[in-house]
Amino acid sequence: MDRSSGPSQRCAVRRGRVLLPSLVVLCALLTLVAPGVSRRAAVTDVLLVVDITRSMNVRDMAGESRLEFARSRLKAWIAGRPCGSRVALGLFTERRSLTLFEPLEVCADYASLTGALEGLDWRMAWEGDSLISRGLNHALSRAAALEAALLFVTDGHEAPPLPYEGPTAFRGESPGGVVLGVGGTEPAPIPKFDDLGREDGFYAAEDLQQAPARFGAPPPDAESRPGYHPRNNPYGEADLEGSEHLSRRQDAYLSDLSAARGLSYLTPEAGPDRIEAALRAAARVPARQMTLSQSLAPLFGAIGAALLAALWLASLFPRQTTRKT
16 A cells, blocks of 8 residues: 555545535525526416316216316426416306406415315305306406416316307407316216215216207207107207216317317326417417526535535544554
């Protein structure tokens, strides 16, 4: 062994024991000060509206209900949005969309946003009807007033069924956005609840209206239906039986509604990144130019932790080396 290397090694270890604590303290101070780097970015506000009608309780999303799946997917989407962007939250039932609060910043108010989202429940509905086209139109009007794009989450189940003339048209300026469909593609039973909110089986065919309300023009095929009479029964009898007590995701219907309103349509397979990309592409409201600051505190914290580990490893070396005779 080269004896001259002993003193130099001991000096290096001593210098490390002095230098490392100083660097750890410096990194800790920088973490507390939290310096950052600034950059310009265009961000878009979004009004998020979630369907809370009874069909959203159907458990056809890998064991989860549609509403549970929507809450989980939307929390991940909010977490991935850039700081500076804002999200407002609303709920849909009957024919209207109720805005719970106006746009909040996703980083500073993340806990409030996700907490409110987690609290959405079918018991908050004020009516049992689910008039999707009217609720979507109302949400679009509200989003336009907020100068925000719309993210509307629903299974597309209309209850009662659409009238024979079809969905209500939208007569306004669309702010753009996305309709996110949730639910399975196979018909599934809708859970029923008692007066105390406890699950009590499923809806049967006789529990729900199986045909549109009989007002307005009859369907085009009315004359070929059993029981048709031009004066006494212009609708016939073929619409008295149906499967409205079963629910599935209405892709074709939601896609048509979206296209007619300048919106993109996505299915549940779309992850948070794809939802965000579709919103940016479909939004018709002007983006806000902001200066965003990216904190360097996590970087300095990680460096400090690594140096602290190095200091601990240095303490394992003996302070004196044994000379070999």
